[in-house]
Amino acid sequence: MGVEKMDIGNMNRRKITKSALIQGLCFALCFFAFQLAEFTVNDKAVGFIGVSAVNMVYSIGISCTAVGFLSFSLLRRYFQKDSSRRSLICLIGALSIFFTVQLLYVKTQFMFLSSAFLLLLTLGHISGCVYYNSAMFFDGKEYTGRVIGIGMGCAVVMQYVVQNLFVTDAAFLLSMVFSVAVLLYIIIKPSHDWILENPLPYSSENKTDYKTATILVSSVIIMSLIIGLIDGVVVSKHAQGELSVSSNARLFYAASLIAAGFISDINNRKYFALSTVCTMFFSTISTAFMANSATFFMGTAAMYIYSGFYVMFLTLSFIDFAPKTKAPTLWAGMGRICRSFVISFTAVPVVYIFEYFGSASLVMGSCVLSIAVLLILLKDIISAMYAQKDTAENNDTISNEKALNTYCEYYGFTPRETEVFEKLIVTENGNQEIADELFISRRVLQRHVASIYEKTGTKNRIGLYQSYWDFTSKK
Numbered sequence: 001m002g003v004e005k006m007d008i009g010n011m012n013r014r015k016i017t018k019s020a021l022i023q024g025l026c027f028a029l030c031f032f033a034f035q036l037a038e039f040t041v042n043d044k045a046v047g048f049i050g051v052s053a054v055n056m057v058y059s060i061g062i063s064c065t066a067v068g069f070l071s072f073s074l075l076r077r078y079f080q081k082d083s084s085r086r087s088l089i090c091l092i093g094a095l096s097i098f099f100t101v102q103l104l105y106v107k108t109q110f111m112f113l114s115s116a117f118l119l120l121l122t123l124g125h126i127s128g129c130v131y132y133n134s135a136m137f138f139d140g141k142e143y144t145g146r147v148i149g150i151g152m153g154c155a156v157v158m159q160y161v162v163q164n165l166f167v168t169d170a171a172f173l174l175s176m177v178f179s180v181a182v183l184l185y186i187i188i189k190p191s192h193d194w195i196l197e198n199p200l201p202y203s204s205e206n207k208t209d210y211k212t213a214t215i216l217v218s219s220v221i222i223m224s225l226i227i228g229l230i231d232g233v234v235v236s237k238h239a240q241g242e243l244s245v246s247s248n249a250r251l252f253y254a255a256s257l258i259a260a261g262f263i264s265d266i267n268n269r270k271y272f273a274l275s276t277v278c279t280m281f282f283s284t285i286s287t288a289f290m291a292n293s294a295t296f297f298m299g300t301a302a303m304y305i306y307s308g309f310y311v312m313f314l315t316l317s318f319i320d321f322a323p324k325t326k327a328p329t330l331w332a333g334m335g336r337i338c339r340s341f342v343i344s345f346t347a348v349p350v351v352y353i354f355e356y357f358g359s360a361s362l363v364m365g366s367c368v369l370s371i372a373v374l375l376i377l378l379k380d381i382i383s384a385m386y387a388q389k390d391t392a393e394n395n396d397t398i399s400n401e402k403a404l405n406t407y408c409e410y411y412g413f414t415p416r417e418t419e420v421f422e423k424l425i426v427t428e429n430g431n432q433e434i435a436d437e438l439f440i441s442r443r444v445l446q447r448h449v450a451s452i453y454e455k456t457g458t459k460n461r462i463g464l465y466q467s468y469w470d471f472t473s474k475k
Helices: 002-014 018-048 051-078 082-105 109-138 144-165 169-188 210-239 248-264 272-289 293-324 334-346 349-357 359-385 400-410 415-426 431-437 442-456 461-473
Strands: none
Touching (some): 018 051, 018 082, 018 109, 018 144, 018 169, 018 210, 051 109, 051 210, 082 109, 109 144, 109 169, 109 293, 109 334, 144 169, 144 248, 144 293, 210 293, 210 334, 210 349, 210 359, 248 272, 248 293, 272 293, 272 359, 293 334, 334 349, 349 359, 400 415, 400 461, 415 431, 415 442, 415 461, 431 442, 442 461
């Protein structure tokens, strides 16, 4: 009996559900809108500011994205009601569309810079919401990497199509409006409990593991420095017309994101850190090829191969980590925050380093930084490679806690619904008592109870008891 129930739970964790596909769509649209906006800002900066100042615009713009991520976590503390949070995200979405339109039609340098930076800031805020939502949804799922990797890979392909086949302001505007509108719909309409409301105490009672946090942050910062050695040069070369960031080489980025997603899901991230460290070798190749225009395509392709694994590492590592922390709203997007701030500080000086010291200086810097990342992650890589599967899953019996969790996973309960379900099953408390214990209103509790009944096909608490009993008694 126990083995069969555990198999049901494992199958449910591996099965990619409709809700998971929606989360993948969120990531695709979020990543697509951000990339499209970032590259459009850089392209238009050439005309408004001049080629020499594009890297500065890029640097400030990407730091605005980081501020946007931070603003999501900060504003959540001041807007406690789900209605106010719904209004806030709608307002920010509307502002992002307004700044998109303004970006296309402004005539002055000041208005261009204002609309560009505010657009990236609002997109960062929306992205913070998407990352947080994904972290809470994918917690414990075994297909997280595949869903996010495919979503981000598709976003790169969409960007490639728009910037190569539909190179018009109208296409850019329609793409941005569509992406933001769908994201807002997913956020406010189905409304998973953790998007607009505070999670249950399973997050507020957590203690952040600062040792793990330090390792992750340090790794991402150094990896971002490696990317920064290349990124600033690429942005500068693109502004000068010597290469195109939307060329065919960018498709290597899409393929790399998808590949990294699939590799990350093998045996609970067993090869994830190792594969990311191995692909850092491509960063050395890319910097070596940057000085020669004949090999620039190869260098850009190599950079994108590493970039895919690097972006998946900074995304998945913190999405996995965030639900276990006291402040998941902050930690879910911490990888993007670290990346943005680091690259914003390197985008300008790296161009001068490249011009005065050549690609050899970048190759040397890339090698040194790669070794530093390897040393930081070495212990985790070795631990992951020799980790054994939990033998408890092969036991013939299952605890009550395991049985309850398996039932909740089978019916796709959200984390909050799981907490409510447990109270309904193991206590005889009424709705108001349960609501008080979980620090939520009676109205919110009733909404979750109704969702539980709908998912399990039951009509009342007695029917829910019977459903749970029948489920746990199957052989």
